Amino acid sequence: MAPSVADVKSSANLDAVVDKVADLKLANKGHSNMSSRDHRIPFYYPYYDVNEKFPPTEIFEYSDPGLLADPSKPNLLAPSTKLHHLSPYLGTELSGIQLSSPLPAGLNEARALYRRAQGSRIAIARHFGPIQRHPTSGNVKGYPEFHVVYRDAERDRVVSYRNFGEKVKWTSWHSDVTYEKQTPGTTFFFILDQPESGGDTLFTSQVEAYNRLSDSFKARLIGLRAVHSAVPQAELSARNNGPVRREPVETEHPLVRAHPVTGEKALFINQGFTKSIVGFKKEESDALLGFLFEHIEKGADFRVRARYEKGSVVVWDNRVTVHSATPDFDPAQGRRHAVRLTPQAEIPIPAAET
Ligand SMILES: [Fe+2]
Numbered sequence: 285m286a287p288s289v290a291d292v293k294s295s296a297n298l299d300a301v302v303d304k305v306a307d308l309k310l311a312n313k314g315h316s317n318m319s320s321r322d323h324r325i326p327f328y329y330p331y332y333d334v335n336e337k338f339p340p341t342e343i344f345e346y347s348d349p350g351l352l353a354d355p356s357k358p359n360l361l362a363p364s365t366k367l368h369h370l371s372p373y374l375g376t377e378l379s380g381i382q383l384s385s386p387l388p389a390g391l392n393e394a395r396a397l398y399r400r401a402q403g404s405r406i407a408i409a410r411h412f413g414p415i416q417r418h419p420t421s422g423n424v425k426g427y428p429e430f431h432v433v434y435r436d437a438e439r440d441r442v443v444s445y446r447n448f449g450e451k452v453k454w455t456s457w458h459s460d461v462t463y464e465k466q467t468p469g470t471t472f473f474f475i476l477d478q479p480e481s482g483g484d485t486l487f488t489s490q491v492e493a494y495n496r497l498s499d500s501f502k503a504r505l506i507g508l509r510a511v512h513s514a515v516p517q518a519e520l521s522a523r524n525n526g527p528v529r530r531e532p533v534e535t536e537h538p539l540v541r542a543h544p545v546t547g548e549k550a551l552f553i554n555q556g557f558t559k560s561i562v563g564f565k566k567e568e569s570d571a572l573l574g575f576l577f578e579h580i581e582k583g584a585d586f587r588v589r590a591r592y593e594k595g596s597v598v599v600w601d602n603r604v605t606v607h608s609a610t611p612d613f614d615p616a617q618g619r620r621h622a623v624r625l626t627p628q629a630e631i632p633i634p635a636a637e638t
Contacts, residue, residue: 325476328623330422330432338417338428338530341464346630348469349412350545374489374605375588405474409625412470416461416626419514419530420521428529429625435611436619445524448611455486455608457581458556460626463514463535468602469629475596479618485590486608487600490550492586493579494540506637508539509562510553510573517557536562538634543604549635550604551576580606592622603629 360381361367368377406429409415415429424430435441448454460468473485494502514532522528539561541552555577561569589610590598600607613620 325621328424328430328432328476328621330434331425332422332527334525334527336428336527336529338419340530340533341416341466341628343465343631344414344628346413346466346628348544348629350470353545370588370590371586373492373586374487375590405472405623405625409472409627411627413466413627413629416464416468416628417529418461418626419532420517420526420528424623431624431626433620433622433624435615435621437616440615441524445520454611455581456556457488457577457606457608458554459552459602459606460624461514462537462552462554462557463512463533464628465533465535466628466631467537468626470627471600471602472625473598473600473622474624475592475594475598475622477619477621478592478594478596479613479615479620482610482613483618483620484592484610485598486587486610487590488580488583488587488606490552490580490604490606491548493583494549494551496579496583496586502540503637505540505551506635509536510539510558511536511560511562512557513559514557534559537632540635541603541632542635543601544630544633548604551580552603552632553577554606555581602626603632
């Protein structure tokens with residue numbers, strides 16, 4: 285069962301200690317006397333243990349905290365909050381907010397925000413559901429809830445891992461870990477270190493991607509299901525001598541899902557994990573997915589580009605967006621270090637025809 289607000293408050297003290305220890309280690313380490321091989325935030329340096337194993341994920345009850353929110357967002361949009369909409373469809377930049385324990389009522393009202401927020405990271409994320417433990421990525425020793433993103437001049441797995449030398453573009457559109465039966469919802473990304481330019485993230489609205497389609501095409505998509513697979517990710521990790529902490533799963537999800545709070549319909553497919561349409565022959569499936577992937581990838585008018593600085597916090601709803609890193613910076617010129625906390629949400633709700 286998902287934690288109640290009371291549960292989160294009672295566990296917040298422990299989580300606050302964890303984050304304080306991390307920040308203390310950072311403060312004690314300092315920057316000036318470190319060699320170029322030192323990482324600036326050692327607590328969050330990516331940790332890989334090929335012997336680390338997780339059991340299969342279990343189903344849990346889930347109710348989205350957004351259902352408790354006042355749609356007018358009186359807590360989030362306090363007089364001190366500065367707000368800037370990046371586009372009409374998605375992306376709002378907020379500053380002047382405090383994400384700290386005890387958890388503020390405004391947290392339920394947040395669906396898309398970023399920019400300099402402080403607070404106990406695990407407690408905040410756990411408010412939105414049990415945090416997924418990634419089966420293959422770097423995590424934090426003793427804290428497998430953290431998914432670590434790290435790239436510097438000495439450690440640049442991105443380029444070799446993804447075979448960028450063979451590709452003409454380096455974007456990779458996906459929603460996170462959609463092979464899970466209960467896919468992530470409100471997802472948090474904390475920027476610990478960031479190059480001066482580059483290393484942005486592109487986010488595209490799957491709601492608007494769906495809305496742009498004709499009524500007759502939408503009607504054909506409603507009711508379809510697609511297979512999301514963890515197998516390629518596990519195989520890639522194994523090939524690179526990385527961990528496979530959990531047996532990879534393949535899960536069927538509705539191709540169009542409904543948001544549990546807003547009722548919005550959204551495409552729910554992504555190039556990273558969606559492999560086929562259930563009941564279609566291969567050519568049919570490839571053709572339909574190919575069209576939809578291209579539609580999403582080319583949707584420059586329902587996309588935003590999130591630029592970061594050290595201390596930025598990004599929150600996105602993984603149910604209704606896809607995203608891609610832009611690994612365009614030279615890591616010799618600047619390091620990128622971030623951690624993601626990925627709360628799992630409801631089993632995707634199939635959208636109904638209206
Ligand atoms: Fe991602």
